[in-house]
Amino acid sequence: MIDSTELVDTKNSTQAKKIFGDQDVYEQELERIFGRCWLFLAHECMLEKTGDFITTTMAEDPVVVTRAKDGSINAFINSCSHRGNRVCTADSGNSKSFVCNYHGWVFGSDGSLVDVPLEETCYHGDIDKSKFGLPKIRVESYRGFVFGCFDDDAPSLNDYLGDWGWYLDTFMVGAGEGMELVGPPMKSTLKCNWKVPAENFVGDAYHVGWTHAAALEVLGGELAMLAGNTAEMPYDQLGLQVTTRHGHGFGVIRQAAASIHVKREGFDKFNQEMIPKVAEKLGQPRADLFDGHWNCTTFPSCSFLYGTNIFKVWHPRGPNEIEVWSYVLVHKSMDDATKKEVVKQAVRSFGTAGTLESDDGDNMVNATSINKGAQARKNRMSSTMAQGHEGPHPDYPGIVGSSFVGETSYRGFYRFYQEIMNADSWQAIHEKDDEWDDMFENKDFWKNKLAGDK
Amino acid sequence: MHDIQPTDRVSLEEHYAISQHAYAEARMLQNHQYKEWLEEIVADDIHLWMPVTERRYRKDKRPEPGPDDMAIYSDDYSEVKQRVDRMYTGTVWMEDPASDIKYLLTNIEAFHTDQADLFKVYTNVAYIRHRQQDERTEHVGSRIDLLRKVGDKFQLVRRKITLDARVTVDKNLYFFG
Numbered sequence: 001m002i003d004s005t006e007l008v009d010t011k012n013s014t015q016a017k018k019i020f021g022d023q024d025v026y027e028q029e030l031e032r033i034f035g036r037c038w039l040f041l042a043h044e045c046m047l048e049k050t051g052d053f054i055t056t057t058m059a060e061d062p063v064v065v066t067r068a069k070d071g072s073i074n075a076f077i078n079s080c081s082h083r084g085n086r087v088c089t090a091d092s093g094n095s096k097s098f099v100c101n102y103h104g105w106v107f108g109s110d111g112s113l114v115d116v117p118l119e120e121t122c123y124h125g126d127i128d129k130s131k132f133g134l135p136k137i138r139v140e141s142y143r144g145f146v147f148g149c150f151d152d153d154a155p156s157l158n159d160y161l162g163d164w165g166w167y168l169d170t171f172m173v174g175a176g177e178g179m180e181l182v183g184p185p186m187k188s189t190l191k192c193n194w195k196v197p198a199e200n201f202v203g204d205a206y207h208v209g210w211t212h213a214a215a216l217e218v219l220g221g222e223l224a225m226l227a228g229n230t231a232e233m234p235y236d237q238l239g240l241q242v243t244t245r246h247g248h249g250f251g252v253i254r255q256a257a258a259s260i261h262v263k264r265e266g267f268d269k270f271n272q273e274m275i276p277k278v279a280e281k282l283g284q285p286r287a288d289l290f291d292g293h294w295n296c297t298t299f300p301s302c303s304f305l306y307g308t309n310i311f312k313v314w315h316p317r318g319p320n321e322i323e324v325w326s327y328v329l330v331h332k333s334m335d336d337a338t339k340k341e342v343v344k345q346a347v348r349s350f351g352t353a354g355t356l357e358s359d360d361g362d363n364m365v366n367a368t369s370i371n372k373g374a375q376a377r378k379n380r381m382s383s384t385m386a387q388g389h390e391g392p393h394p395d396y397p398g399i400v401g402s403s404f405v406g407e408t409s410y411r412g413f414y415r416f417y418q419e420i421m422n423a424d425s426w427q428a429i430h431e432k433d434d435e436w437d438d439m440f441e442n443k444d445f446w447k448n449k450l451a452g453d454k
Numbered sequence: 455m456h457d458i459q460p461t462d463r464v465s466l467e468e469h470y471a472i473s474q475h476a477y478a479e480a481r482m483l484q485n486h487q488y489k490e491w492l493e494e495i496v497a498d499d500i501h502l503w504m505p506v507t508e509r510r511y512r513k514d515k516r517p518e519p520g521p522d523d524m525a526i527y528s529d530d531y532s533e534v535k536q537r538v539d540r541m542y543t544g545t546v547w548m549e550d551p552a553s554d555i556k557y558l559l560t561n562i563e564a565f566h567t568d569q570a571d572l573f574k575v576y577t578n579v580a581y582i583r584h585r586q587q588d589e590r591t592e593h594v595g596s597r598i599d600l601l602r603k604v605g606d607k608f609q610l611v612r613r614k615i616t617l618d619a620r621v622t623v624d625k626n627l628y629f630f631g
Contacts, residue, residue: 091508091620184508186526188622213545218536228545262536323621328524344528352526353504353627355540361625362548 002028004421008414010439013387013407014380015414020193021371026319032421033300034059037246038140038147038160040302040313041065041075043181043327045144046092051109054092056325057315058148063137064088064098065146068110073141075148076111076134087134091184107134143172144180153426163397164248164298170286171306174278176270176333181311182343185325186352192364194301194316195417197324199383200364201295201303201312202249203241203409206385211363215355222259223293239292239404242396243412245436247299247420251404252292257307259293260356261345266338270331285395297409299416304329309342310350320368326351383410391445392437399440402449408440415439455600455612456503456521460565460574472564472575472601475608480557483630488538491630497602497609502529504615504627526627527615537630548625553585555629567600572611575599579615581629591624593617 002024007016019025039058046054047067054065055078062078064087080087085102097114098107106115111134116127137148140157142165147157158165172178190197200207209216209226216227225231243249257271258264271291279287293307304311309329314322328346330339349356371377386406393400401408415436423429464472482491504527505519521528529537540546561578577597584590600612613631 089509090511090514093511093514095511182524184506184524186506186524186622187620188624188626190625211547214540214543214547217543217545218539262533340522343524347524347526347528348533352622353629355537355628358548358626358628359546365625 002421004418007421008418009380010411010415010418013384013411013414014382016377017371017379017381018377020196020368021319021377023319026316028421029300029316030059032423033417034150034316036149036151036154036420036426037300038149038154038157039300040298041139041146041148042073043145044073044141045180046183047073047146049094051094051096052092053088053095053098053109055088055090056313057323058137058150059316060318061150062086063148064111064134065139065148066109066111068108070110072110073139073146074110075137075139075146077137079134080105080107081113081132081134105132111136143168143178151426155426155430160246161248161298162246163244164246166397167242167250167286167289169282170278170290171331174282174286174290175274176277176331178332179329180332181327182330182339183327185313185327186347187326188324188352189317189321190324190361190364191321192368193319194314194322196364196367197312197314197322197360198297198299198301198303199410199413200360201305202247202297202413203243203251203295203407205239205241205251205253205295205404206407207363211359212356215349215359219260219262219349219355221262222256223253235403235405240289240396241390241401241404241406241408242398243401243409243415244398245416245433247413247416248297249398249409249412250294250296251401251406251409252289252294253404254288254292256293257291258345260305260308260349261342262348263341263345266335266341267345270334270338297413299413305350308349309346310354312350383407383414387411388442389445390440391442393446394450399437400446402445411439456501456598456614458567458569458572458574458600458612461568462566464564464566464573468573469562469564471606472573472608473562475601476559476562476575476577479610479631480559484554484556486541486552488541488630492535492538494607495610496531496534497611498531500529500531500534500610500612502527502534502613502615504528504617507616507620509620534630537628548585551586553583555581555583557581557631571603573601573603573608575601583624583629593619593622593624593627 007019042054042065052067063075064078065075068074078086080100082105085100087098087100104117108114113129113132139148142157209229213227216224239253241251258267278290297303301314311327311329313325328343330342390401390408479495505525558580559577563576565574579597581593595617598614601608602611
């Protein structure tokens, strides 16, 4: 077992470079993170009818997600209980059953074994089919977003999201009828460690002005002023950054929701109409964030940009590679034309051929591949920006950083990474519920700042 | 217009003109002449389309993706132009040093349509891109183009690119044509 305090130094906000690419670290992540956290599977809108299914993976485990006859959503490992072959080989569809191609075992949409060829003649009737169902995975939904978890001792999805759910509700409850996902997902590979894009989405507004200078220049919009980092801007007034108990976090740039979208008449109109409704339902603090542009990661590997509305899952494929699955978020109550507009603009920026997506690939791959060097990987990476410029906030839960450009939510992401990598069980994690934010020492940061602002 | 159907095969002479046009277009893109490509090849009413295609069971009766469904490319002229403009900003770090790409075009079949100036062209295509030191990616698929004859030149009115791979094995698909 690797001691994760070697990997992550929370006091000095550094991480060992080898967390990107080390096989032993990765194996421990598969067990302790991907084996114990809630992982995104699907949205309920992809599984409307009985028999609807999709296939996906939880880390590297192939999974089938189905809508069973009783209306429940089930997930099970996509591997026959006889000799292990995959039982479903399509991306999605509708089927009463899954037939293994190898020997023809038949499983129902609830994962139970319903038929075995030659059961009487060759098994001589001596097989208890009830013992050969596909291994079931815990499934829970949050606002229509379906997650799975391999660990029975993990908290409920609701508790796992914790304060992050409070923020998600800003657009999932506050505006209209909630949100759904548009697919099918674009899929592409990237030879990088899964944490590189996860940390980038959780808290890296810093790279936007430089990495994406070209795209911002041609797209225009509110963020164009960030291009090249040359404009003088009051960063501490333009947004926030937040981290929460289980590493989920985000940064928000105020009043910039649709800034990456070039054609956005319908989206702008929808947002403006919704602001007072969010205020009415959830109060002013969240209404103030609603029309911002959010960069977010739900720990460990599910990221999205609210506003741009791209929604991504970073499926690990070893320590040095991921598969990127990209969907688009839309509000259910948007009219069809607006939904189409949002989908198209989201894909134009962050789809597989997106104008911004195409800026990020090299950075992510090189941050990983550099660690093949025996000396390079002995060094450490820093995430110290605006350390101390963060703390508990009177209006917002979690730990709140002073600017959308900062590394508060990086620090929170790796704080929980360190904790869960060393924890024997969820029980050990629960025991630290009251002290998780001790590392953010400047408890009066917001009290003093808000008093000063007045 | 993607659904305009082919009628008769073109003549040998027309086939020669259309295939030479395809090779000239590819050479232009290989030489990073994106502005020239936009001006000389792309029609004002272009729709450049690369749908996302799922792996589905044969018995699955859902329709093939249409132009309103999720697509990696679904660009009108202004959107293609924006992609071209980005290449001239001087801050596309991934293209500096520049990558090299080759368009291998084959199985070209060209047809008339029920409109005298429009031609339907089917092509198999392999896009092979080399970057940095040893980065090599390959994307194989088919192209269905609708060309408009203007004088003795052709303009690209519709292009549907269907890649065979479900998972793109590359950092991105940001290239033209």
